Amino acid sequence: MNSRNPAIARRDFLKVSVAASGGLLIGFHFPGIGKLSAQQAATSSFMPNAFVRIGTDERVTVIVNHSEMGQGVYTSLPMLLAEELDADWTKVGYESAPVDPKYNHPAFGMQMTGGSSSVWSGLEQFRQAGAAARAMLIAAAAQQWNVDASSCRTESGAVLTGSDRKLSYGHLAAAAAKLTPPAKVQLKDPKTFKLIGKPIKRLDTPDKLNGRVEFGIDVKLPGMLTAVIARPPIFAAKMKTVDDARARSMPGVRKIVAIPAGIAVVADTFWQAKTARDALRVEWDEGSMRDFDTSKMMQDFRERAKTPGTSVRKDGDAEAAFAGAAKKLEAVYEVPYLSHLMMEPLNCTVDLKADSCEVWTGSQFQTIDRANAAKAAGLPPEKVQLHTTFLGGGFGRRANPASDFTVEAVHVAKAAGAPVKVIWTREDDMAGGWYRPAFLHAIAGGVDASGNAVSWRSRLVGQSIMAGTPFAAMMMKGKAYDPASVEGVDDLPYSIPNVTVESHQAEIAVPVQWWRSVGHSHTAFAVECFVDELAALAGKDPYQFRRALLQKQPRHLGVLDLAAQKAGWDKPLPPGMGRGIAVHFAFASYSAHVAEVSVKDNQVRVHRMVCAIDCGQYVNPNIIQAQAEGGAIFGASAALFQELTFANGRLQQTNFHTFPVMRINECPEIETHIVENNEKSGGIGEPGVPCAAPAIANAIFAATGKRIRKLPIRITEAV
Amino acid sequence: MTAFTVNGKKVELEVDPSTPLLWVVRENLGLTGTKFGCGMAQCGACTVHINGEAVRSCVAPVSRAEGKSVTTIEGLSPDLSNPLQRAWIEEDVPQCGYCQSGQLMSAAVLLRDKPNPSDDDIDAAMTGNICRCGTYPRIRRAIHRAAEMAAKAGAR
Numbered sequence: 001m002n003s004r005n006p007a008i009a010r011r012d013f014l015k016v017s018v019a020a021s022g023g024l025l026i027g028f029h030f031p032g033i034g035k036l037s038a039q040q041a042a043t044s045s046f047m048p049n050a051f052v053r054i055g056t057d058e059r060v061t062v063i064v065n066h067s068e069m070g071q072g073v074y075t076s077l078p079m080l081l082a083e084e085l086d087a088d089w090t091k092v093g094y095e096s097a098p099v100d101p102k103y104n105h106p107a108f109g110m111q112m113t114g115g116s117s118s119v120w121s122g123l124e125q126f127r128q129a130g131a132a133a134r135a136m137l138i139a140a141a142a143q144q145w146n147v148d149a150s151s152c153r154t155e156s157g158a159v160l161t162g163s164d165r166k167l168s169y170g171h172l173a174a175a176a177a178k179l180t181p182p183a184k185v186q187l188k189d190p191k192t193f194k195l196i197g198k199p200i201k202r203l204d205t206p207d208k209l210n211g212r213v214e215f216g217i218d219v220k221l222p223g224m225l226t227a228v229i230a231r232p233p234i235f236a237a238k239m240k241t242v243d244d245a246r247a248r249s250m251p252g253v254r255k256i257v258a259i260p261a262g263i264a265v266v267a268d269t270f271w272q273a274k275t276a277r278d279a280l281r282v283e284w285d286e287g288s289m290r291d292f293d294t295s296k297m298m299q300d301f302r303e304r305a306k307t308p309g310t311s312v313r314k315d316g317d318a319e320a321a322f323a324g325a326a327k328k329l330e331a332v333y334e335v336p337y338l339s340h341l342m343m344e345p346l347n348c349t350v351d352l353k354a355d356s357c358e359v360w361t362g363s364q365f366q367t368i369d370r371a372n373a374a375k376a377a378g379l380p381p382e383k384v385q386l387h388t389t390f391l392g393g394g395f396g397r398r399a400n401p402a403s404d405f406t407v408e409a410v411h412v413a414k415a416a417g418a419p420v421k422v423i424w425t426r427e428d429d430m431a432g433g434w435y436r437p438a439f440l441h442a443i444a445g446g447v448d449a450s451g452n453a454v455s456w457r458s459r460l461v462g463q464s465i466m467a468g469t470p471f472a473a474m475m476m477k478g479k480a481y482d483p484a485s486v487e488g489v490d491d492l493p494y495s496i497p498n499v500t501v502e503s504h505q506a507e508i509a510v511p512v513q514w515w516r517s518v519g520h521s522h523t524a525f526a527v528e529c530f531v532d533e534l535a536a537l538a539g540k541d542p543y544q545f546r547r548a549l550l551q552k553q554p555r556h557l558g559v560l561d562l563a564a565q566k567a568g569w570d571k572p573l574p575p576g577m578g579r580g581i582a583v584h585f586a587f588a589s590y591s592a593h594v595a596e597v598s599v600k601d602n603q604v605r606v607h608r609m610v611c612a613i614d615c616g617q618y619v620n621p622n623i624i625q626a627q628a629e630g631g632a633i634f635g636a637s638a639a640l641f642q643e644l645t646f647a648n649g650r651l652q653q654t655n656f657h658t659f660p661v662m663r664i665n666e667c668p669e670i671e672t673h674i675v676e677n678n679e680k681s682g683g684i685g686e687p688g689v690p691c692a693a694p695a696i697a698n699a700i701f702a703a704t705g706k707r708i709r710k711l712p713i714r715i716t717e718a719v
Numbered sequence: 720m721t722a723f724t725v726n727g728k729k730v731e732l733e734v735d736p737s738t739p740l741l742w743v744v745r746e747n748l749g750l751t752g753t754k755f756g757c758g759m760a761q762c763g764a765c766t767v768h769i770n771g772e773a774v775r776s777c778v779a780p781v782s783r784a785e786g787k788s789v790t791t792i793e794g795l796s797p798d799l800s801n802p803l804q805r806a807w808i809e810e811d812v813p814q815c816g817y818c819q820s821g822q823l824m825s826a827a828v829l830l831r832d833k834p835n836p837s838d839d840d841i842d843a844a845m846t847g848n849i850c851r852c853g854t855y856p857r858i859r860r861a862i863h864r865a866a867e868m869a870a871k872a873g874a875r
Contacts, residue, residue, distance in 0.1 A: 070815030070852045201811045208816030209804045211752015211792040215817060218751035226746075251735065270755075271735075271742045343756050343764060343817040343851045392754070392817030393851050426757045622811055626857070630814055633853030656761035656849060665842035667855040 046173035048136050048181050050102045051129035052081055053095075058157060058170035060087045062126075063095050065103035065111060066118040067364050068204060069394035070630070071685045072623035073118045075202040077126050079619055080119075083195045084130030084188060087169070088157030094203055096388045099366045110367035114399045114514065116587035116683020119619055123681060131185035133176075140175040141167045190617075199622035204390075216362040216389040219349045221419040225254055227412045228273040228423060230280050231262040234649035235433060236287040236509045239263065243281040250276045257415040261408035266416045270423055289509050290649040297646075298334060298440065301461040301506065305332065305442035309459050309502035310480040312490050316498035318444075321455035325446020327537050333443070333526040334710045336643035338436035339659060340515055344392020345429040348409035351419040352377055357384045361406055362391035364399035372403035376410035395634075396514035400434060401469040427654045435644060436515030437463040441489070441526035445496075451538030453496045453549060458489050458526070461504040463512045481505060484514070488523030488586060488690065493556050494531065494549035510646075516634055517689040520586040524690030525639075525697070525711065528582035532698040533707060542698060543569050543581050555614050556583050558675055559592035562612035566673050567594035576600065577607070578703025582694035588682030589615040590675075593632065593691035595668075597699040602715040606636060606668040606696055611688060613672065616679035624684050628672040631688020637662040639693035643712050723784040725750070726794030736782035740774070741765045743781045744791055752792035752820045756849070763848030766821035767791050773828040775847075792820035795827060802872065803827055806865035814852035822848045826862050835866050 046054040053061045062078035074094040082092050097103040103111050107121050134154055141159035142149040144167065152161045158168045190196070207213040232238065242263055244256045252272030256265050263280060267273035322328055348361040350373075357377045363369045366386055374381040391398060398405075409422040424432065439462035446455045464482035466475045476482060481503035483490070490501050515521060535545035543564050550556045560583045573579060576598050583592040596608040611628045618624055641660040645652045653659040697708035706718035722731045725748060732747055739758075744750045744767065753776060756764030760775035767776045768790040769783065795801050799808070803826050813819045822845070829836055829844035836844070841862050850858070 068815075070813075072814070201808070202813070204816070205808055205811055205813055206799055208813040208819050209792075209799060209807050209823060210795070210797060211750065211820055213816055214751070215754075217755065218745075220749065220751070269738075269742060269746045271738045271746075341851060343754070343762065343815065343849070345755065391815060393815045395851075423755075426759075626811070626814060626854070629856055630853035633855065634851075655759055656757050657759070661849050661851055662853070662855075663846045663849060664855040664858065665846045667853075670856050 044174065046133070046177040048133040048176070049129045051126060052085070052133050054133065054169050054173045056170050056173050058088070058091050058168060060085065060092045060157070060169070061095050062092060063097045065097040065105070066122070067113040067362065067388050067391055067394065067398070069113065069362070069364070069391035069398070071118070071627060072202055072620065073113070074204045075200065076119050076619045076623055077122050078203065079195045079200060080123060080126035081130035083193055084127045085134045086154035086156065087130075089195060089200070091157055092203065099370045099386045104367070112366060112368070112399060113364045113394070114396065116589070116685040116687060120588065120681040120683065127187050128185060131187055132181050135182045135185050136176045136179050137169055137172045139179050140172045144175065196619050198620070200620055201622065213390050215344050215392045216349065216360060217344055217347045217392070217423060219360040219389060219421060221349065221351060224349070224419040224421055225266050225268060225416055226270045226273050226421050226423060227264045227266045227416065228270065228277040228425065229259070229262045229264045229408065229412070229428070230277050230282055231428065231432065232284055233431070234284065234286050234289050234292070235511065236289045237284040238287060240283040240285045242283070247276040247279040250279060255415055256280070257412070259408060259411035259415070261404070261411065264412045264415065264422070266412065266420060274425065286649060292510070292646050292649045294336070294438065294645045297438065297508065301440040302332065304461045304504045305440055305459045309461070309504040311500075312481055312486050312503050313499060313501040318455045318457045318498040318500035321498035322444055322446045322457065325454055326449040328444070328446040329533055329537050330442070330444045331530055331533060331707070331709055333441040333529060335439050335522045335525060336645065336711065337438045337510065338515055338638055338642055339430050339644060340393070340395040340397035341430070341659065341661065342391070342393030342395060342397060345426055346397070346405040346424040346432070347422060348405050349419065349421040350409045350413035352410065352413040355379070355383060357410065359384060359386045359406060359409070360389055361386070362389050362394065362398055363406070364391070364394050364396070365403065368401065369403045369406045373406050373410050376407045377414070395516040396518070397434060400513065401471060404432070404434070426656070430653060430655065430659060431651045433511035434513040435510065436521060437465065437512040439485075439522040441522070443526060443530045445530060445534050447534060447538045451540055453494065453534055453538070455498040456492065456496045457500040459502045459504065460486060460489065461506055463506045463508055463510070465512050465514060465518070467505065484519045486523065487519035488584065489527055491585065492527065493553045493585060494546070495552055496549065517586060517686040520584065520686070520690040521638070524582065524584040524586070525693040528584065528691065528694030529697050529708065532580070532694070532701065546581070546583060550583075555590045555679070556585065559583060559590045559612040559614050562673050562675060563592035563594045563610050566612065566671060567596070567610040569594065576703060578699045578701065580695045580698025580700070580702055582691040582698060584690045586687050586690055588680070589613060589684060589687040591687045591691050593695035595692070595695035595699040597696060597703055599700060599704050599715060604640060604696070604700060604713055604715065606640070608669045608671070609636070609692070609695065610671045611673070612675065613684070613687065614675035614677065614679070615682040615684050615687065616677065617681045618674065619681075621674055624674055625672045627684045628688040629670045631686065632670055632692045633662050633667060635689040635692025636668070636696060639696050639711055639713055641712050721781050721785055723786060724788040726790055734781060737780050739777050740767065740779045740781045740784055740789070741776035744776060744789070750791050750793050754817055754820055756818070761849070762818070763821040763825060764818050766824040766848065768824060768828065771828070771831070773825050792824060795823060801827070802865040802868040803830065803861070806861040806868060809864055810857045810861040812854050812857040812861050814854055818848060818850045822850065822858055826858075826865070829862065830866060830869065834869060836862060
């Protein structure tokens with residue numbers, strides 16, 4: 001992978017920045033070896049390293065250092081370990097890791113879940129851990145039998161030798177726990193894999209069907225109170241006065257207290273806290289954002305895009321080539337702010353004592369959340385225990401650099417004098433900021449007389465996710481632009497001789513954050529729609545036009561061809577329907593979508609989406625299929641329905657009725673096809689998202705001749 | 720005093736009768752399988768049954784349950800033997816899982832009324848249940864599969 005790979009860039013930055021700020025461990029490190037075994041021997045289980053515990057009851061518990069937010073890490077990571085251990089899969093379970101440097105992300109140097117990286121970053125770690133445990137179990141059996149370890153083999157949770165001798169792992173656990181872990185282990189030949197690469201069912205499914213699984217919002221503690229917070233209605237607004245007389249007199253209300261995030265109402269139950277919160281009369285000093293208006297913001301973006309921005313990429317001379325092009329086209333694409341809108345609204349439970357603090361929340365950023373919680377509590381980080389619950393969706397929102405929802409809960413706990421759970425209402429969650437930033441792409445391109453693309457110039461305007469965060473210095477590495485803003489256009493894969501990419505960074509006090517697929521969520525839309533427009537300008541088929549420009553990109557071509565072939569690209573569609581295609585590289589994986597749509601009375605209906613995904617060597621095709629389907633629906637929801645707008649500084653959307661999510665009756669048929677190869681493993685949580693919007697937009701053009709240049713899609717605004 | 724039955728057990732509570740049933744079930748009764756998603760009957764995560772009918776418990780005051788029988792996900796079948804739960808396992812439906820209690824409770828009423836539902840029946844019955852992870856294709860397959868399982872079980 002080249003240095004332009006944005007995923008790598010993000011990795012580098014996290015490694016360096018966390019080291020700089022907290023002195024945390026960096027890089028791959030095989031945890032716990034030799035330290036835990038003696039201590040664990042006493043507790044009738046064998047824990048050869050930080051990632052696995054084998055009980056005398058045969059249970060194999062895999063300790064997972066990534067958060068389960070729907071993407072299946074409580075299954076795919078245990079599969080890696082169980083494969084090398086030769087465990088009996090029916091005895092394998094999972095457990096969420098505590099916060100500890102030994103559970104740091106091997107590439108990012110902190111404990112976290114994001115960047116579609118859990119599986120590829122855990123490949124070595126979990127396989128090594130399983131292989132080390134297996135070697136120790138073999139050694140224990142060999143000792144008991146007084147045979148050479150090399151005469152032993154393993155199968156389904158047992159060590160075997162000869163034709164009739166067999167000892168189960170549970171039997172061997174106590175003896176194995178007394179042994180020294182091996183310094184080096186041999187990993188399996190992939191040809192012998194029994195689990196990896198198979199469509200294994202998820203381990204966490206049953207508990208998600210009977211209410212047993214515990215999300216953050218479900219945490220119960222003795223004597224726990226519940227808090228709801230009145231937060232400023234405008235970003236940067238400050239509380240001026242509060243009249244809480246009525247709220248105070250309401251049943252169940254224990255405390256009303258001003259904290260940095262707003263005014264917290266602490267009560268016995270959620271409903272009491274919420275009704276009392278709604279009864280507060282707060283006067284706000286509306287501050288610098290009181291006139292903020294997204295339509296005016298977009299006008300500003302359009303003006304800025306007329307001037308050159310910071311150079312991101314410059315191949316050849318795009319201006320001269322554009323001037324000399326036989327046919328030329330300029331187009332402006334716009335995308336709005338978006339909410340992550342996890343089904344489980346934000347929440348955090350804190351039990352604060354004089355010298356300790358326990359936190360329960362669905363965190364994607366354990367190291368940072370613990371450090372920020374400790375700071376808020378006035379305790380050293382090692383006095384703070386953070387329990388990662390199941391996450392009712394994450395999509396990036398629960399990886400907040402400021403730990404907003406954790407820190408405020410610590411502040412409330414300080415005042416509450418009892419364990420307290422802070423719950424955000426849906427409206428609180430939507431108005432709470434940290435959105436996918438709004439972006440504008442102004443693109444100019446030209447083709448020569450034979451229809452070959454000769455020039456491309458992209459100018460982006462939008463907010464940086466990194467600027468102003470503790471990550472800025474390292475992430476941007478002295479660059480005057482944010483790589484997360486331009487990822488997916490800075491590495492434009494098409495063979496066009498003259499390419500310019502420029503970035504304008506907008507400074508707006510709306511907090512923005514990574515939203516499933518980050519920059520790719522808008523760059524793929526702009527790039528893939530404009531490529532489609534260039535194809536039409538050249539009078540060529542959009543699939544063939546892309547093919548011709550991707551001859552040097554075999555993996556792009558692979559997914560493009562697969563999607564086109566499976567979709568039946570050349571088969572005619574009934575009148576009123578259209579087919580659109582898009583291809584994109586993100587998070588070390590390649591994806592292509594073909595969408596089939598119809599348009600009637602200005603309403604778009606997506607009938608079918610065919611997704612091709614190349615994520616290199618894969619672990620669980622069942623989960624990959626689920627992520628590809630979910631990604632397509634996530635992307636299509638945004639494309640068809642979603643936007644956050646502000647007027648007079650206030651957010652105009654409040655809940656699912658004004659910020660809709662695709663529903664089952666609107667959901668197309670989705671087919672997923674996975675490319676088989678031996679390439680390095682890539683991500684899967686996010687790569688399914690970016691192509692959905694451009695594939696649908698391009699299908700609308702095929703159906704109607706109208707171009708979609710603004711999301712969400714409104715046929716009445718098409719050009 | 721509010722009295723009703725939850726998953727076959729009688730309960731009596733001192734609670735403001737205007738409190739939504741959702742929060743009584745979750746906080747007073749400790750049955751947290753029923754989820755809060757929107758608070759305005761938009762997402763279906765809070766779906767329970769009152770006397771067998773699907774109700775969005777986030778907008779149903781607890782007084783509406785007075786004297787009635789409430790079923791939550793915990794009461795659908797604790798041992799996962801309901802054909803819907805078995806089909807959900809077969810199709811490996813959940814991703815994050817947060818919406819699935821509500822999905823199952825809506826699907827249970829659908830199958831009771833239409834043991835062999837068409838895709839249109841599924842659309843009509845399930846459109847009030849949002850899944851942000853996008854498990855809809857699997858939910859559809861699982862409902863068809865559960866219908867087949869129930870039919871086979873009935874035929875035996």
